Amino acid sequence: MSEIPGDLKFNKTHEWARVEDGGLVRVGISDHAQAQLGDLVYVELPEIGASVTAGNAAAVVESVKAASDIYSPVSGEVVEVNEALSDKPETINEDAFGEGWIYVVRMSDRAELDQLLDASAYEEVVENEDH
Amino acid sequence: MTEKTVLNATHRALGARMVDFGGWDMPINYGSQIEEHHAVRRDAGMFDVSHMTVIDLHGARTKAFLRHLLANSVDKLKVHGKALYSCMLNEQGGVIDDLIVYFLGDAHYRLVVNAATRAKDLAWIQQQAQGFGVEVKERPEFAMVAVQGPNARAKVLGLLHEVDRARIEKLGKFAAAAAQGPHGMPLFVARTGYTGEDGFEIIVPAEHAVALWEALAAAGVVPAGLGARDTLRLEAGMNLYGQDMDETVSPWEANLGWTVALDEGRDFIGRAALEKQKADGVRRVMVGLVLDEKGVLRHGQKVLTAIGEGEILSGSFAPTLEKAVAFARIPAGEPGAVRVDIRGRELPVRLVKYPFVRDGKPCDGI
Incomplete structure (x- = not known):
């Protein structure tokens, strides 16, 4: 498994959030999550302009074996989606923390970031799952 | 354990x-x-x-x-x-x-x-x-x-x-x-x-x-x-026990009629029931489905036909075909245009004869 980047925040449900300039937050799923799901074959992206709520389903990733909801780490408006995933969903398997990002949200409540796990706390969640 | x-x-x-x-x-x-x-x-x-x-x-x-x-x-x-x-x-x-x-x-x-x-x-x-x-x-x-x-x-x-x-x-x-x-x-x-x-x-x-x-x-x-x-095995058109058939399903309803031998004078367990079902008409049939749109057909999804609802049995993304295929059990008769309900969206699917893949190649019409 690849190392967990230290600048990311996480949901317990394995989504990551990267805070970028201008109150934007990029969202994806962790390398651990993609490994658990197996080969991804379809990603249902949110629509640009859609509003998402922290903890609620915002997208769906489907692997050969199952469909999984992606729960938004933060609330706000979707301003960008990773269209490349429509043709190459396996990008998430190959680079979950980078090219495999799913959408960007303009967050409406910065305080929600404090509810998320930092990289080391998330690492612990993953380790506890494995044992 | x-x-x-x-x-x-x-x-x-x-x-x-x-x-x-x-x-x-x-x-x-x-x-x-x-x-x-x-x-x-x-x-x-x-x-x-x-x-x-x-x-x-x-x-x-x-x-x-x-x-x-x-x-x-x-x-x-x-x-x-x-x-x-x-x-x-x-x-x-x-x-x-x-x-x-x-x-x-x-x-x-x-x-x-x-x-x-x-x-x-x-x-x-x-x-x-x-x-x-x-x-x-x-x-x-x-x-x-x-x-x-x-x-x-x-x-x-x-x-x-x-x-x-x-x-x-x-x-x-x-x-x-x-x-x-x-x-x-x-x-x-x-x-x-x-x-x-x-x-x-x-x-x-x-x-x-x-x-x-x-x-x-x-x-x-x-x-x-x-x-x-x-x-x-799904691409090859082979049934999985528990998903495609079980004790509530007869071979007629699971596309396994070819495995039933109604040979003269052989009294096998279930024969009388099978013969009665055949004479009365089988009410449900198992069919193959192909989804040409993006998405994945999965076990349990609802199948909508002109003559009533059915259900996806085995369904998956098929790697050889790079799209989703499934077996479904639907009411016998003329189903018309068939759709599948995937998380509240109704997507059109094609009814096909299967197997979907044989000897490494997609079958005709898939």
């Missing part, structure tokens, strides 16, 4: 992702399920199927017993080693399990039944065998490895003792024979499978299974998990 096959440590050493499958700790993949699927379609892959149950039947009246127990007719088995696929039905015509029966002698037949149905199968077979004086003997000391793909047979043949090679090479489809493997290990080699590719299913004494697996790996056979096995 989950059970482990003798190859469990081998799977773990290969980095397999393990899951519970019918009470067994089994590899779902060794990295990429899709790559394993392609390896079987294009070259050769191997599956640990040691969780499946081998049952030997002995006794002078074994044939008479099987003519009673199975919906297909063992009268078709005339040559030593020949195999037959059959359903085992209850009195209502529902499917207790599907299985393969091998003819090994006038007083010896071998069954291979599903792992998840092991206990109920054994109980049923033992109960039915009582009147025939047939000995029912489970063979847990065997492991089983399925080697499948266009190059699978050649790779296995290369590992056999020289004296056995020509004979096993000539083995016909759905036939089995004994042979010596690496280091003289005794193998039962059957030209059967669950992938739609040519290949062998090999029964081996458990103590030799790891050596056989390693010899196959050294010959370039790729380990493949149950995930790939599932997409391969």
